[in-house]
Amino acid sequence: xxxxxxxxxxxxxxxxxxxxxxxxxxxxxxxxxxxxxxxxxxxxxxxxxxxxxxxxxxxxxxxxxxxxxxxxxxxxxxxxxxxxxxxxxxxxxxxxxxxxxxxxxxxxxxxxxxxxxxxxxxxxxxxxxxxxxxxxxxxxxxxxxxxxxxxxxxxxxxxxxxxxxxxxxxxxxxxxxxxxxxxxxxxxxxxxxxxxxxxxxxxxxxxxxxxxxxxxxxxxxxxxxxxxxxxxxxxxxxxxxxxxxxxxxxxxxxxxxxxxxxxxxxxxxxxxxxxxxxxxxxxxxxxxxxxxxxxxxxxxxxxxxxxxxxxxxxxxxxxxxxxxxxxxxxxxxxxxxxxxxxxxxxxxxxxxxxxxxxxxxxxxxxxxxxxxxxxxxxxxxxxxxxxxxxxxxxxxxxxxxxxxxxxxxxxxxxxxxxxxxxxxxxxxxxxxxxxxxxxxxxxxxxxxxxxxxxxxxxxxxxxxxxxxxxxxxxxxxxxxxxxxxxxxxxxxxxxxxxxxxxxxxxxxxxxxxxxxxxxxxxxxxxxxxxxxxxxxxxxxxxxxxxxxxxxxxxxxxxxxxxx
Numbered sequence: 001x002x003x004x005x006x007x008x009x010x011x012x013x014x015x016x017x018x019x020x021x022x023x024x025x026x027x028x029x030x031x032x033x034x035x036x037x038x039x040x041x042x043x044x045x046x047x048x049x050x051x052x053x054x055x056x057x058x059x060x061x062x063x064x065x066x067x068x069x070x071x072x073x074x075x076x077x078x079x080x081x082x083x084x085x086x087x088x089x090x091x092x093x094x095x096x097x098x099x100x101x102x103x104x105x106x107x108x109x110x111x112x113x114x115x116x117x118x119x120x121x122x123x124x125x126x127x128x129x130x131x132x133x134x135x136x137x138x139x140x141x142x143x144x145x146x147x148x149x150x151x152x153x154x155x156x157x158x159x160x161x162x163x164x165x166x167x168x169x170x171x172x173x174x175x176x177x178x179x180x181x182x183x184x185x186x187x188x189x190x191x192x193x194x195x196x197x198x199x200x201x202x203x204x205x206x207x208x209x210x211x212x213x214x215x216x217x218x219x220x221x222x223x224x225x226x227x228x229x230x231x232x233x234x235x236x237x238x239x240x241x242x243x244x245x246x247x248x249x250x251x252x253x254x255x256x257x258x259x260x261x262x263x264x265x266x267x268x269x270x271x272x273x274x275x276x277x278x279x280x281x282x283x284x285x286x287x288x289x290x291x292x293x294x295x296x297x298x299x300x301x302x303x304x305x306x307x308x309x310x311x312x313x314x315x316x317x318x319x320x321x322x323x324x325x326x327x328x329x330x331x332x333x334x335x336x337x338x339x340x341x342x343x344x345x346x347x348x349x350x351x352x353x354x355x356x357x358x359x360x361x362x363x364x365x366x367x368x369x370x371x372x373x374x375x376x377x378x379x380x381x382x383x384x385x386x387x388x389x390x391x392x393x394x395x396x397x398x399x400x401x402x403x404x405x406x407x408x409x410x411x412x413x414x415x416x417x418x419x420x421x422x423x424x425x426x427x428x429x430x431x432x433x434x435x436x437x438x439x440x441x442x443x444x445x446x447x448x449x450x451x452x453x454x455x456x457x458x459x460x461x462x463x464x465x466x467x468x469x470x471x472x473x474x475x476x477x478x479x480x481x482x483x484x485x486x487x488x489x490x491x492x493x494x495x496x497x498x499x500x501x502x503x504x505x506x507x508x509x510x511x512x513x514x515x516x517x518x519x520x521x522x523x524x525x526x527x528x529x530x531x532x533x534x535x536x537x538x539x540x541x542x543x544x545x546x547x548x549x550x551x552x553x554x555x556x557x558x559x560x561x562x563x
Contacts, residue, residue, distance in 0.1 A: 051562040054473040055327060056498075056538065058367045060254045062326040068469060068558040070448040071375040072328055074367045076558075079448070081465030082545060085554065086363070086376055086446040089417060089438035091387045096418070097127065097156055097164050097435035098390070101140050105174050106166075107131040107154050107182040109140045111433035114420030115192035115213070115247070115318070117406035118161070125158040126230060127418075128193045128210070129435065131182070133174065142428045151190030152182040153212060155231065161416060161437070169231060185225065186235050187214035194250035194259070194406045195230065204228050209285060211240070211250040211259050219244040222259060224285060240288040241280065248277075248318040249405030253329055253369030257282040260295050260320040260405070264309055271304035274311065277319035277333055279370050296320050296333050296364055296372040310340050310351045317359050320372050321403035329369050330445065332361040332403035332419070335380060354426040358398035360384050361419065363445065375446060382419065382438060389421035392430035400424050413520055415440040442520050443484055447554040450545050463547040467555075469540050471498040475562045478532040481541070482559040486518040490553035493524050494542040495534070502542070505533075511544070521559070532563075
């Protein structure tokens with residue numbers, strides 16, 4: 001037999017053996033996937049990815065990291081001897097952005113309203129906001145309502161989020177000059193502007209997405225726009241909707257695009273309602289579904305004759321301004337203290353209470369991105385008295401706080417909350433709008449902690465408590481559990497199946513502990529090692545609290561991070 005023939009036979013044998021090995025490996029991989037899917041009770045076509053968390057109770061899928069907040073009684077639903085302790089933000093007294101009062105060519109000579117957006121983008125803070133100028137040259141401190149121009153959208157940027165500049169974009173002519181920070185869009189009258197950076201969109205020309213609030217000649221509607229850089233925008237040819245909506249936020253949740261806003265519809269029995277929070281939805285950003293949902297509603301008066309936009313009772317201003325964190329959305333609603341004006345003295349504008357109406361911000365949370373609830377019903381989270389608008393000397397005009405979920409962002413170890421402060425002065429008396437900021441340690445909206453001890457016969461029992469999580473299907477890649485907490489020496493983390501049956505290797509004396517006493521990222525470890533053995537399984541977490549002397553454990557958030 002020739003050398004070449006021997007080589008050919010040898011090569012064929014090697015290829016045959018290689019193919020057999022490949023088939024064995026493929027069968028093993030398929031077998032592993034089948035086992036994982038059986039454990040997690042999933043089907044092969046449900047889109048399960050290696051780094052996905054899935055919440056069966058809400059239908060939400062999250063990639064890479066899932067967040068359980070202490071203020072969330074859906075994902076942390078079952079509690080024993082554990083109560084909530086809402087946090088108080090730290091306020092910066094001075095506004096971070098004010099109108100350019102001394103510049104008659106500025107698009108925001110009268111007001112810089114934050115029906116807007118702040119994002120932290122590649123090391124820089126970027127802001128889009130709603131400007132008000134004067135139609136004709138005049139005194140901005142004594143502007144009449146008929147002399148004001150709402151819009152255009154304007155832009156600012158900052159290195160630290162506190163000191164902002166208004167760059168010359170050269171896009172929009174204001175009184176014959178393009179030396180300003182306005183952004184070119186096809187509409188003249190514009191209120192809110194909400195921007196996201198959509199990293200999931202593979203088209204770089206659509207990476208930045210905007211929903212803004214133009215007037216179509218009859219009412220306030222929405223139009224969308226896209227951009228590659230956040231500065232130069234291509235607006236959609238048509239309005240997204242042509243029904244009244246004043247917007248408060250725009251975000252992506254569970255692969256849907258959602259806009260929240262204020263609408264005036266009907267209450268029970270077909271009677272008028274006051275301002276209420278509604279949400280609209282799109283599956284692709286380009287087409288928006290007809291209809292809306294009641295995102296957050298306050299109670300209407302029992303007497304239908306006392307209901308409506310012009311009646312003196314608390315209403316929901318602008319709807320919900322929310323930010324999406326994947327498994328949960330957190331935001332604010334405007335608690336609008338409605339006080340109508342004097343029809344005789346103000347005529348057309350008498351329905352609005354200039355110098356009377358005020359507004360606080362209430363905290364809300366959602367697990368589907370559409371329906372919101374208060375962690376503590378009726379609680380004012382950001383008060384107009386704690387962060388008032390810059391006053392007019394010698395006057396005591398009320399403050400209207402205006403919220404935007406597109407101003408809530410985590411940067412490093414901090415949660416920042418940008419919001420608007422509208423000085424509700426009568427026109428001609430110093431009306432203005434500015435942007436303010438409040439801060440929290442990252443994700444510390446509120447905590448779970450043991451109830452205070454009362455002493456007596458059950459004193460020892462009051463030193464213990466726990467909270468269970470909702471069922472969570474863990475990713476195939478495995479995950480880490482990290483606590484945002486204080487005094488973790490008084491905490492243990494146990495794991496059960498979806499029906500609360502504790503798993504022997506991850507409960508009791510084998511429960512998880514953190515070696516870090518307090519902090520924003522306290523990693524939990526188990527004596528059995530990591531959680532790789534639970535990959536693809538649906539489990540619950542049980543977090544136990546124990547008071548140790550004067551140290552009260554406090555839990556603010558749980559991070560589940562895919563390996």
